[in-house]
Amino acid sequence: MLLDLIASGTHTPFVFEIFERTASTPRVQQVVQLSLAPAFLLSGIGAIMNVIMSRMIWIAQRVEKIEDKLEEERSPKQVRELGWLMRRRKLMQGAILFSTAAAVMISAVIMLLFISAYITAQIGTVIAALWVLTMALLVTGLVFFLLETRLAAIGAVEKP
Secondary structure (H helix, E strand, C coil), X not given: CHHHHHHHCCCHHHHHXXXXXXXXXXXXXXXHXXXXXXXXXXXXXXHHHHHHHHHHHHHHHHHHHHHCCCHHHCCHHXXXXXXXXXXXXXXXXXXXXXXHHHHHHHHHHHHHHHHHCCCCCCCHHHHHHHHHHHHHHHHHHHHHHHHHHHHHHHHHHHCC
């Protein structure tokens, strides 16, 4: 499409402006360098979510195993364990929700960093606000994860 615009000769000032802005290798290098920190954060969020999902899968499998039994066949211990697992599952769902939202926000930050290099509008405040929002979402997700691990540790000691 961009090549079609160049070939047609229409909108050439716009096309040449885009090429001029994107032709600067140092500018592209600078944007890539600026996006490394958010990219590493995105990688870290992915690793955290991998751990969260592993725990969530274990919880779901344990709940399924207990729920496969008829209610009359469940022991009092299994009934207590089911309630404990349901509380853990809710906490893990919160951790997944907020961690995923943090990953989406940091992806938006990376995208806006690249866009900001090629537009004249100053969007640094928007990028900074999204960075702060990302951190708030990530901290919230980690708090949910912390609460779940505490609940798991307490439950393991009490043996539901």
